[in-house]
Amino acid sequence: MSILLKSCAVLALCLLGMSLAQAKESSTPWQTSYALEASGQYEQAAAVLVPLLGYGGSSEFALLRYGWLNYLQGNYNDSIRAYTRSLTRNTRSIDARLGIALPLLVQQRWREAAKYAQQVIAVSPWNYSAHESLMRCEEGLKQWETLAKHARDVSSYYPSVVAPYVYLARADLWLGQTDKAYAAYQQVLERQPNHLEALRYLKIGK
Amino acid sequence: MRKIVWLFSVFWLFQGTAYAQNWYVKTDAQTIYGKYSKSAQRNDMVGAGLFVSADYLDHGGFTLGYNYTQVNLKAPLQSITQNDFTGNIRLNFHPDALPGVLTMRLDLHTINNDDASGLTDAVKAYGSQVSFLNYAKSLYVDVGYNYSKYQFNFNVNQITPTLGMGFNDASEWVQLRAYIIKLSDKKRAQGKSSTNALEVKWTHWFAVDNFLAADNLRASAMLGERIYAVDSDSASVYNLTDLQTGAYSLGLEWKLGDHTTFMMMGGLEKYENKTIQDKYESRFAYMNLGYQW
Numbered sequence: 156m157s158i159l160l161k162s163c164a165v166l167a168l169c170l171l172g173m174s175l176a177q178a179k180e181s182s183t184p185w186q187t188s189y190a191l192e193a194s195g196q197y198e199q200a201a202a203v204l205v206p207l208l209g210y211g212g213s214s215e216f217a218l219l220r221y222g223w224l225n226y227l228q229g230n231y232n233d234s235i236r237a238y239t240r241s242l243t244r245n246t247r248s249i250d251a252r253l254g255i256a257l258p259l260l261v262q263q264r265w266r267e268a269a270k271y272a273q274q275v276i277a278v279s280p281w282n283y284s285a286h287e288s289l290m291r292c293e294e295g296l297k298q299w300e301t302l303a304k305h306a307r308d309v310s311s312y313y314p315s316v317v318a319p320y321v322y323l324a325r326a327d328l329w330l331g332q333t334d335k336a337y338a339a340y341q342q343v344l345e346r347q348p349n350h351l352e353a354l355r356y357l358k359i360g361k
Numbered sequence: 362m363r364k365i366v367w368l369f370s371v372f373w374l375f376q377g378t379a380y381a382q383n384w385y386v387k388t389d390a391q392t393i394y395g396k397y398s399k400s401a402q403r404n405d406m407v408g409a410g411l412f413v414s415a416d417y418l419d420h421g422g423f424t425l426g427y428n429y430t431q432v433n434l435k436a437p438l439q440s441i442t443q444n445d446f447t448g449n450i451r452l453n454f455h456p457d458a459l460p461g462v463l464t465m466r467l468d469l470h471t472i473n474n475d476d477a478s479g480l481t482d483a484v485k486a487y488g489s490q491v492s493f494l495n496y497a498k499s500l501y502v503d504v505g506y507n508y509s510k511y512q513f514n515f516n517v518n519q520i521t522p523t524l525g526m527g528f529n530d531a532s533e534w535v536q537l538r539a540y541i542i543k544l545s546d547k548k549r550a551q552g553k554s555s556t557n558a559l560e561v562k563w564t565h566w567f568a569v570d571n572f573l574a575a576d577n578l579r580a581s582a583m584l585g586e587r588i589y590a591v592d593s594d595s596a597s598v599y600n601l602t603d604l605q606t607g608a609y610s611l612g613l614e615w616k617l618g619d620h621t622t623f624m625m626m627g628g629l630e631k632y633e634n635k636t637i638q639d640k641y642e643s644r645f646a647y648m649n650l651g652y653q654w
Contacts, residue, residue, distance in 0.1 A: 230457055232456070266419050
């Protein structure tokens with residue numbers, strides 16, 4: 156009996172191995188790329204997409220993913236180039252514009268990132284990602300009056316989100332409006348009670 | 362005058378075109394008054410200038426500037442009127458291998474005045490600078506090289522290595538710049554074939570609710586000696602024939618909204634003319650109004 160069970164187990168393992176091997180052979184570059192990304196192998200995940208980056212039907216999306224995977228690797232200039240190429244394939248792409256803003260923000264190229272965020276806002280007026288990128292640019296450029304007004308507007312459209320209140324508090328603080336900053340940080344703590352910046356300010360700010 | 366009109370034309374060109382949204386233009390108007398004390402030859406000086414800077418997004422940009430200066434001398438010497446045109450172009454690079462911005466800059470100054478001796482007239486100064494500022498804005502380094510050409514076969518080579526550091530949650534900035542200057546003719550440079558000086562600048566950004574309502578306080582000191590120096594921060598050429606033996610200044614800057622800055626600065630500069638054994642000082646007041654369009 157035990158010999159029969161062992162034989163069945165060996166057979167089952169062989170069948171499983173064969174089916175996995177077949178699946179690997181028949182997997183698309185997309186599947187492989189996603190699997191490699193999930194395991195943190197961003198360079199390899201990007202490499203399998205290279206043959207798709209030409210002028211084929213899926214090149215626009217391949218470039219978007221290539222841009223994203225290079226962003227994850229810290230290859231910000233390659234990321235910018237890929238997103239820019241994707242944008243030339245589809246000039247209406249909001250995804251490419253939001254994508255290109257990511258490496259630009261890391262490189263503190265506030266004006267360029269703001270330009271792409273504003274282009275998104277022009278066609279999708281309350282796109283949250285675009286507004287968050289733009290608020291980061293306004294903070295980087297120390298445009299405190301603009302940031303305070305902007306963050307207040309965004310927080311009214313997205314009242315449950317923490318980030319606009321954080322930007323609002325920082326801007327009010329720089330503008331010397333400590334009472335408003337205090338109130339904004341209180342709003343932050345209502346949404347995220349362990350927010351370190353708000354806790355630190357409310358502990359020592361008053 | 363034509364050059365000033367040209368300066369404004371460039372500015373309005375950018376403001377009025379479709380490219381304007383990608384160009385960030387800043388104008389700075391400045392004025393200075395200096396009163397000399399203990400000087401055998403000099404009474405006072407007044408100056409005014411206008412600078413226009415334009416940056417194309419974060420890629421780089423250029424600056425064009427004009428400074429007018431009048432130095433009033435003691436009789437029977439005649440006053441000197443000077444026109445200084447300056448310009449620079451700069452390019453920013455963001456290589457992934459470096460955690461910051463690399464900037465390359467080229468400068469040009471042309472100075473003309475009615476100095477009867479001609480020793481400080483028709484000056485051309487060419488400058489270059491490579492700088493690096495990290496993203497955390499806690500470290501800055503640059504190396505600058507300037508070549509200045511004066512009339513009657515006299516030229517000046519200047520190297521300025523610079524180190525800047527930010528600390529205390531980015532509320533303090535200290536910058537050290539060495540001025541290593543080689544002079545081609547001792548007789549034109551107070552008997553010096555070279556001079557060395559160290560300039561120390563400290564900037565403190567205030568907490569928002571300070572009683573002066575100021576954005577920052579700046580102090581600077583120059584130790585050592587320098588002559589015919591070119592200051593790349595202020596875009597000025599010290600084409601004076603006298604040896605500068607010290608300089609101290611203190612200034613405050615206010616931010617008036619997102620677009621406007623106003624700065625007031627006062628200071629003292631020490632000079633020496635060895636030929637006539639004249640050690641003198643200049644106390645100055647300086648104002649700058651900046652507007653980001």
